[in-house]
Amino acid sequence: AMTIDRNTLMLATASLFALSSNFACAEDKGLTTRLGEAEISVTLDAALAGFALRNAQFGAGSAGQNGIRQGGRDWIEGFAKPGVEISAPLGNGQAYGLLSAIGTITRGDGDAQATSGTSMRPSHLAPEDYAIGWRSGGSFAALGEDAIDISLGNQAFSIGDGFLILDGTAEGSRRAAYVLGPRAAFADTAILRINTAPLRADLFHLAGNVDQRRMLAGDAPATRLYGANLEWFGSGNGNKGRNAYEDRAWYLGLTALHVYDADSSGALSFANGNNGSAGGANRDGLNVFSIRSGGAVLAPLDEALEPLGEALSDFGFYAEYAVQRNDSTNRKVRAHAWYVEPQYTVSSLPWTPKLAYRYAYFSGDANTNDATDKSWDSLYSGGGPRGFGRWDQGEIYARYVGGNSNLASHMLHLSLQPAEAWQIGAIYYRHDFDKAPAGVSSSRLMDEIDLYAQWDTPLKGLGITLLTAAGKPGSGQKQQLTSNAAGNGEAVDRTIWLGQIVLSYSF
Template identity: 55%
Template sequence: MSRRLFLPSALLAVCCVALPAMAADDDHEARGLTHSIGELDLTLTLDAGFGLFSVANAQHGLGSQALGSSERAGGRAMSEGYLAPGLAADWHLGDSSLYGGFKLVGSATRGQGDAQRNSSTSDRPEALDIEDAYLGWKSGITFARLGEDAVDLSLGRQPFSVGDGFLLMDGTAEGQRRAAYVLGPRSSFDRTAIVRLNTEPVRADIFHLEGNVDQDFMRAGDAAATSLYGGNIEWFASGHKDHGRFEYEERLWYVGLTALTVYEADTGVSANRKGLDVYALRSGGALLSGLGEGWQDFALYSELGLQRNGDTGRKSRAHAWYVEPQYTLSALPWTPRISYRYAHFSGDNNSNDGRNTAWDSLFTGGGPRGFGTWDLGEIYTRYTPNGNSNLNSHMLHVKLQPLEELGLGAVLYRHFFDKPDTANGVTSDDLLTELNVYAEWATPVKGLSVTGLLGAAKAGDGRRQQLGTSDATDRTTYLGQVVFG
């Protein structure tokens, strides 16, 4: 078997065999095998994923250009995979504990690569690097009145998120030489210092984060080097025991406030980021559940963000917000859940007024609420450079649960430019219409899930103008993907 076929096949085999075998019994513990030596618990963890992806009519008919080639391909097919072995340690010190973690991520892309206008993975990249390397201390019962592990201090390279990922979730850019552009197995921030106060009904975080950036390895195509500090405070109720103190998914409802400052940034990559102050107010979940049992079926998610920079030459004044009501028809078969979201991310079509008004999406990520959280369409997010900025977005999401282990859904997006870039010939605000239909199956093999998705996206006049030609961009882009993980 050739090397090009062996690695993806090996990744799929590990995903289907090794990963389920290492699944933990407790959903709140790391997936892995634990061995105790006195007061020291060592847990060997393994995460893995494999995906198959196919795009037809890439860039709405314009095509995708491979690295080192002047020709454009109308269709692209690729496979991606990753392995992420890790070791976690927990040393009990009586009332408290020390802990640490180390994880590697090995990833590879094969086939024709992604379908961006200029494909970043058409050269079949692969990479092996450190994802996590951190040490920490948990208070255990030291402050028993505040709850077990109420205080958590940690340093190093590690994941961190606030809320549903509107501002902070993904500290590492994927694709290019890191491979695995769609699967995105890397998310950790570098040089972190995090204090978590895990109390209830109010919890808080104080944090220092740096983006995990390596411009040399990424051929100057990595995200902007960014260093920031800030704080976050949340008022919430747990949906299950007291787990909401630790996990976003376990919060029945929440209201939160975040403030952060970017004190250092690569001005060559992101000219307005250094000196940026960001403020955000958010809410989510079953906020009206206290009114009665029926109100637990209604959820409301929202966030308002403001960005300000007064530094000379980097003046910025941007904003973003969204409102997303959600209702679950729990009395009906398959418990349909219907949600609608309107999201606004400010844009800037005047580069000569000395002030930037375009929203900087910072370190947003896919998000913990599944499809449609902050990846606003699988085709739009992966293959349109606009991102979560200069955008007005409508989303309608319907999800069905015919079986406990099977979820079906459809997401319709209607995207518009907030401010068309008239200086570059974009006069229409009509950006894109996209439909994603998906199925999520938690297989009988513990720890293994399969997700399939079909997508279709039609470019609006503004997107066709952005691509530089209207004659070659009137086709519907189609996407098919299957992910094992």
């Protein structure tokens, strides 16, 4: 039954539009003022979303915290993230500080996972970013403006398109806003960015933001790691690619990281001979290496092949290959993952159609009782900066069915831009198990279709996204649901239907 508090919905909507009206006159993101030599910038990100899902878990139903199963769930989520950045001259560079907080809320039935994490209608307010840093400005003129950027504290950090590192804070449960997922900051960061061109690098220390009590023991394992990232790139927006992923026209990258401490207690342990493949228990001592590419990787050949210049620039190619190794006693790991995604934009046609195909593979483990874990640990992957078709693979699969482990996935994505403020698209996913789970004879997991439309409204900073999706179980997924308690004697061959609307605001 629909249980959304209408007063809450009306108040949240009114607040969002009021904020939009107050700050729509700002020319750039944020409001900036000066206090002596210091510059102060204030920002706000907010969103309100409504969701309706039917045939949860393909008919098995989604259980609330009270244990009662529901086949249909309706809920709303919202968040607001006010933030401030203060910068002031220090030497030939600039010292800066970041401070932000996020308030979240879920109302209605809660999300539609097998066990809903937000059926108790949670709300939560907590700090997000609190960090200090220094940018070099013109201190190293030969290396470029702000060639060195060093920062400490709690803050967001990402590598490439988020295949390995993007989201440092798990959402849902008592943190609320499971689908919107606004929190991303890592804890205890120490990050050195070397923003030179055409080579740049990152040296980093990160810790996941973990609170097992608040997350009802469903949070990621506490993890601390350090690593390095090196990129060769070409800028697509002046020289800004040195500082921002979205301004890199193309890139090639190498990443290495080492987990030097992780929680392997309780449910995360290797007790009873289980190799821990259920999620992160193998992290202590884990080493990860990857190589990747992205963007218009043929663009550097434009001059050499001048007649094909535009065609080469319209071709994009994203790919990554990564391995995970751990030789620690009782925590041996041999896992790997990779993907290839060619895409082509027909820039000469109306609506600028872009077609992309991706095959992504994340290893699974056929024997969870031996001494070596072969299942891929998705670490801190997340939605990613490339919009729909990112590392949350499918609005149904990624949210309510499974994750990026023991998975072989095909994606076909067509996007169109009928006007500057509009983007529409369709995505088809076919997901298969890499290794069929125990008691399952088929590798067919599910098929999903997502249809979406995004509108940047005339009200500056306000965007609206509409999405409808359908997910059909494969024979392997039906067998898995039938053979475990989630089946509950119900039919498990129904198509999941999802509709959602998201209003987002940013200044």
